[in-house]
Amino acid sequence: MSxxxxxxxxxxxxxxxxxxxxxxxxxxGSLCVxxxxxxxxxxxxxxxxxxxxxxxxANAGKIAKFPPDSxxxxxxxxxYIVHAAEGIYAMxxxxxxxxxxxxxxxxxxxxxxxxHGSKFGRDGVKLEGPAPRxxxxxxxxxSDEGDLLxxxxxxxxxxxxxxx
Amino acid sequence: xxxxxxxxxxALRRTRVWRSVFRGGNGTSxxxxxxxxxxxxxxxxxxxxxxxxxxxxxxxxxxxxxxxxALMILVATGIPLMLYYHPSxxxxxxxxxxxxxxxxxxxxxxxxxxxxxxxxxxxxxxxxFKVFYRGAYRPPREFNWVVGIIxxxxxxxxxxxxxxLPWDQLAFWxxxxxxxxxxxxxxxxxxxxxxxxxxxxxNANALLRFYVLHCVILPLTAATFVAVHFWRIRKDGGIYPGxxxxxx
Numbered sequence: 001m002s003x004x005x006x007x008x009x010x011x012x013x014x015x016x017x018x019x020x021x022x023x024x025x026x027x028x029g030s031l032c033v034x035x036x037x038x039x040x041x042x043x044x045x046x047x048x049x050x051x052x053x054x055x056x057x058a059n060a061g062k063i064a065k066f067p068p069d070s071x072x073x074x075x076x077x078x079x080y081i082v083h084a085a086e087g088i089y090a091m092x093x094x095x096x097x098x099x100x101x102x103x104x105x106x107x108x109x110x111x112x113x114x115x116h117g118s119k120f121g122r123d124g125v126k127l128e129g130p131a132p133r134x135x136x137x138x139x140x141x142x143s144d145e146g147d148l149l150x151x152x153x154x155x156x157x158x159x160x161x162x163x164x
Numbered sequence: 165x166x167x168x169x170x171x172x173x174x175a176l177r178r179t180r181v182w183r184s185v186f187r188g189g190n191g192t193s194x195x196x197x198x199x200x201x202x203x204x205x206x207x208x209x210x211x212x213x214x215x216x217x218x219x220x221x222x223x224x225x226x227x228x229x230x231x232x233x234a235l236m237i238l239v240a241t242g243i244p245l246m247l248y249y250h251p252s253x254x255x256x257x258x259x260x261x262x263x264x265x266x267x268x269x270x271x272x273x274x275x276x277x278x279x280x281x282x283x284x285x286x287x288x289x290x291x292x293f294k295v296f297y298r299g300a301y302r303p304p305r306e307f308n309w310v311v312g313i314i315x316x317x318x319x320x321x322x323x324x325x326x327x328x329l330p331w332d333q334l335a336f337w338x339x340x341x342x343x344x345x346x347x348x349x350x351x352x353x354x355x356x357x358x359x360x361x362x363x364x365x366x367n368a369n370a371l372l373r374f375y376v377l378h379c380v381i382l383p384l385t386a387a388t389f390v391a392v393h394f395w396r397i398r399k400d401g402g403i404y405p406g407x408x409x410x411x412x
Contacts, residue, residue, distance in 0.1 A: 051363050099344035100337060115341065 056153035063088065063148055063164055071111075071122050073104045079138060079150050080104060080111070082122055087161030090140040090150040091124050097131040111135065209391060211398050218403030223298070227291035232390070234284040239383065241277040249329070251375035253368045256331035281323055288319050300404035308396040311389055318386045325378035328371060339366050339374070
């Protein structure tokens with residue numbers, strides 16, 4: 001027992017392992033945990049959990065409203081309903097350059113963007129301008145009541161038509 | 165009445181009330197005049213004395229001072245504008261219209277704010293070019309150049325966030341395009357865009373976030389870095405007089 005008491009002297013405790021060092025490590029460690037916790041909470045706070053935005057599924061109305069060979073723009077929901085030979089398809093009207101709303105120009109037979117001059121064909125293919133990609137085709141379907149529903153959050157990887 | 169004005173002022177400065185408010189520099193000696201600046205909370209960010217050479221117009225064209233002046237005008241006009249502005253949709257546009265037509269001096273305040281904002285961006289760029297072309301970024305002033313670039317970015321962010329606040333077509337599409345540019349940053353772009361707008365599109369959340377950024381967060385950031393900027397000018401030896409000056 002007396003050996004133990006002799007052993008606890010300043011000279012025998014290696015530097016960095018004193019009681020004080022332990023407390024400092026615990027203190028700094030808890031600060032790090034608290035800071036990273038605060039960062040996580042802060043990031044979660046900044047990201048809203050509830051969004052008051054309209055549903056991405058737009059109801060374009062009855063199929064009969066879209067005669068063959070027509071291009072109809074619904075500016076409110078930002079989509080084009082096109083009735084081609086193969087069937088009906090829907091495209092996003094948002095320009096793939098920087099997000100402006102494009103417009104259908106019936107006299108020219110093209111879709112044009114007013115912001116930076118991009119032009120697209122009626123199938124969305126880019127004709128000229130700074131846009132990097134063609135206009136997105138969107139998933140279209142027919143509801144039980146016979147309405148055309150367009151899901152603006154569902155771009156199609158390849159062309160699909162809704163048979164009339 | 166018999167004593168001259170300056171004698172009366174000196175007597176005023178010796179009263180107990182005055183000396184309790186102003187702790188240092190209550191006389192007219194050089195020490196007193198130095199203490200009046202150095203012991204003052206608001207004034208001691210500036211130096212007590214400046215070199216005459218740093219006040220020459222041809223050296224700086226006073227561009228830094230003009231930037232600071234534009235900032236003061238922006239704050240002085242911005243705060244009254246806040247009293248008539250609600251950052252909600254679609255009220256924001258109506259409030260902007262009210263400021264133009266119904267509020268007394270609203271047109272003046274709003275126009276002065278907008279013109280000063282444009283002037284500020286122009287002056288900040290001019291100040292940057294002037295500092296660069298006369299070599300005032302060289303050691304020991306390199307870090308102050310970095311602080312200046314941070315201030316440039318804060319100025320551009322203030323301009324960008326303020327642009328949305330009128331909530332007109334110009335504002336909406338400018339911020340739509342700008343935020344889409346942001347989402348093209350690899351990996352973190354779309355997430356940062358979502359956080360900045362508070363949603364997927366520019367709507368009420370975006371307007372409110374931009375308002376808080378424009379009126380609170382960015383001005384506080386600017387004030388902090390302006391203080392560092394001025395401090396570094398003092399500590400690095402004052403305004404750089406140019407390489408041809410004998411004291412450069």
